[in-house]
Amino acid sequence: MxxxxxxxxxxxxxxxxxxxxxxxxxxxxxxxxxxxxxxxxxxxxxxxxxxxxxxxxxxxxxxxxxxxxxxxxxxxxxxxxxxxxxxxxIAMIFQDPLSSLNPYYTVGTQIAEAYRAHRSGVSRKTARKVAIEAMERVHIRDAARRVDDYPHQFSGGMRQRVMIAMALSTEPxxxxxxxxxxxxxxxxxxxxxxxxxxxxxxxxxxxxxxxxxxxxxxxxxxxxxxxxxxxxxxxxxxxxxxxxxxxxxxxxxxxxxxxxxxxxxxxxxx
Ligand SMILES: Nc1ncnc2c1ncn2[C@@H]1O[C@H](COP(=O)(O)OP(=O)(O)O)[C@@H](O)[C@H]1O
Ligand SMILES: [Mg+2]
CATH class of the missing domain: 3.40.50.300 (P-loop containing nucleotide triphosphate hydrolases)
Structure with a gap:
């Protein structure tokens, strides 16, 4: 099927x-x-x-x-x-990562909260770990530190990697x-x-x-x-x-x- x-x-x-x-x-x-x-x-x-x-x-x-x-x-x-x-x-990745990311939150918070929205009961700490792993999977170097950066601190290509990390976090x-x-x-x-x-x-x-x-x-x-x-x-x-x-x-x-x-x-x- x-x-x-x-x-x-x-x-x-x-x-x-x-x-x-x-x-x-x-x-x-x-x-x-x-x-x-x-x-x-x-x-x-x-x-x-x-x-x-x-x-x-x-x-x-x-x-x-x-x-x-x-x-x-x-x-x-x-x-x-x-x-x-x-x-x-089903996850979606759009053309313009900047307009899909909130400038006021760190990328880690955004990946973690998107993940928690679909996994009720998961702690913030666990979700943060998921976010770091997802960022590593898309080859963002130094992910454990970069997780606390804001969208404007990433280049366009790196922001698109963040969006792909967010999409991957729930294993679609x-x-x-x-x-x-x-x-x-x-x-x-x-x-x-x-x-x-x-x-x-x-x-x-x-x-x-x-x-x-x-x-x-x-x-x-x-x-x-x-x-x-x-x-x-x-x-x-x-x-x-x-x-x-x-x-x-x-x-x-x-x-x-x-x-x-x-x-x-x-x-x-x-
Ligand atoms: N809100 C809307 N109201 C009326 N027509 C729309 C609207 N949004 C898109 N369209 C029309 O739908 C058609 C297909 O659009 P779209 O799927 O975005 O094209 P593509 O992604 O292939 O560039 C286009 O002709 C566009 O003008
Ligand atoms: Mg289009």
Whole structure:
């Protein structure tokens, strides 16, 4: 049985006298410990897909279709039970770690309290230990000291590591990362992707990696969905889609992405 089975997922925004679909009949399966990449240009419905799975759609958006996580139909789940899954069995990592972290609390407090929110009865002391271990797992050096630092004392890449540590603390079965490297420098992007791949290997968590960069995702994901205007235009193994794209849109996406080696080539020739 798949960890996640999505059938006919549609997300629509209510307009004055009709609904505007931004995700239109999405189907996919994600096996346990699998890694699915969702690619597509900006506005293609990638974020609405992940928010629909998390039950976090903005006001005015409605979702229909079926989302089955580990045998449970999420679309039928009362919010109280969804809250127990969200941030615990399904964790989410967003593009901008700064806006997801509270500037007034140390990162350790934020990881520990997020953990305690899902583990009633766990002491502050134990949660702090969990926070330090999670920070070590994402290779934040000197974690036992850094746990008491505030978000602004970390670089962008290190803040994203903190967010991944927070996601990992509850040992989720599924991690959804929505453009987790878009706000970062190219070299740091590669490190964060490598970390996500490592986390998946070591913990066995399944991963949905959302990005507009086809090259980025094909390094980490086994399967790819290419989305355009809310629909899947192409899907297959990462190797297939990347090396032999069937759809003109996928080829255009590939061409639109500057390669690091191209950039180096350009730098050399100037
Ligand atoms: N609050 C909103 N009201 C109306 N339309 C929205 C809202 N949020 C997003 N959309 C529309 O939904 C579509 C899909 O958005 P999104 O899933 O965020 O795209 P992506 O993540 O692929 O860039 C876009 O066309 C966007 O304009
Ligand atoms: Mg998005």
């Amino acid at each position: 798949s960890l996640l089975t999505v059938r006919g997922l549609t997300v629509a925004f209510r307009a004055i006298n009709h609904d505007v679909p931004v995700v239109a009949g999405l189907d996919f399966d994600l096996p346990r410990s699998g890694a699915l990449g969702i690619v597509g240009e900006s506005g293609s419905g990638k974020s609405m897909t992940s928010l629909a799975i998390m039950g976090l759609l903005p006001a005015g958006a409605t979702r229909t279709g079926s989302i089955v996580f580990d045998g449970t139909e999420l679309t039928a789940l009362p919010e109280r039970r969804m809250r127990a899954i969200r941030g615990d069995r 079965e599924l991690i959804i990362a929505d453009e987790p490297t878009t706000a970062l420098d190219v070299t740091v992007q590669a490190q964060i992707l490598e970390l996500l791949a490592e986390v998946r290997r070591d913990t066995g968590a399944a991963l949905i990696l959302i990005t507009h960069d086809l090259a980025v995702v094909s390094e980490v994901a086994d399967h790819l969905l290419v989305m355009r205007r809310g629909e899947v235009v192409e899907s297959g193994t990462a190797a297939q889609v990347f090396s032999d794209p069937r759809h003109a849109y996928t080829r255009a996406l590939l061409d639109a992405v500057p390669r690091i080696d191209d950039t180096i080539g350009e730098l050399r020739s100037t």
